[in-house]
């Protein structure tokens with residue numbers, strides 16, 4: 001970590017849809033090479049928040065900066081790897097064709113493109129299914145392919161919306177190992193999760209409920225602040241029970 005050099009800066013951010021205020025006055029910063037988790041009950045605004053970080057969506061108040069650039073900014077596509085909650089894949093194409101499409105979008109060419117496609121497919125354990133059409137993939141395989149695409153261009157910022165849903169525990173562990181290895185190389189990771197043992201692996205966690213930021217701290221700090229023994233209990237303390 002490199003404190004004082006935020007890769008992501010969220011300043012007084014609000015997002016409303018019509019008269020429904022989904023995010024309210026959120027401010028937080030994520031430092032370089034942090035794994036930063038966003039935890040909150042269903043409908044609390046996690047996906048809305050991460051979409052603002054990727055530039056897919058825009059704030060209705062406040063500002064978001066990624067790597068010092070005010071979002072949204074199309075050019076930041078190259079700098080951010082995003083894994084959405086619902087897979088954005090071309091199902092009538094093979095995995096390879098999907099990867100090639102995104103590789104082209106990210107400007108990867110020739111030998112580098114082939115090398116990266118091979119590397120990310122190995123990582124998510126799909127190398128044997130490279131030529132298979134995505135509509136023949138299981139739900140878990142599609143999640144893994146989506147993660148592979150997010151990692152393809154080795155972006156400095158990774159934004160993952162519930163990355164390991166539908167992924168078995170063995171593969172989940174190997175994906176976490178890789179995420180931590182990326183962290184060590186300087187990649188900043190923001191993820192949303194409902195999985196408590198994943199939350200514990202984050203350097204810091206933001207707890208949100210009803211679009212409001214309730215706490216930001218290390219997992220240990222959250223346990224101390226709530227006098228609880230597990231992240232699950234801390235989550236319930238902050239109102240997860242009311243989801």
Ligand SMILES: Nc1ncnc2c1ncn2[C@@H]1O[C@H](COP(=O)(O)OP(=O)(O)OP(=O)(O)O)[C@@H](O)[C@H]1O
Pocket residue numbers: 017020022040041042043044045046047048049085
């Ligand atoms: N485009 C939209 N138009 C209107 N309301 C929306 C829109 N997108 C999200 N919302 C509302 O914003 C709230 C927060 O949704 P969001 O998807 O961010 O929650 P979440 O915390 O990611 O939930 P989950 O854990 O179930 O994925 C919900 O009440 C949702 O209905």
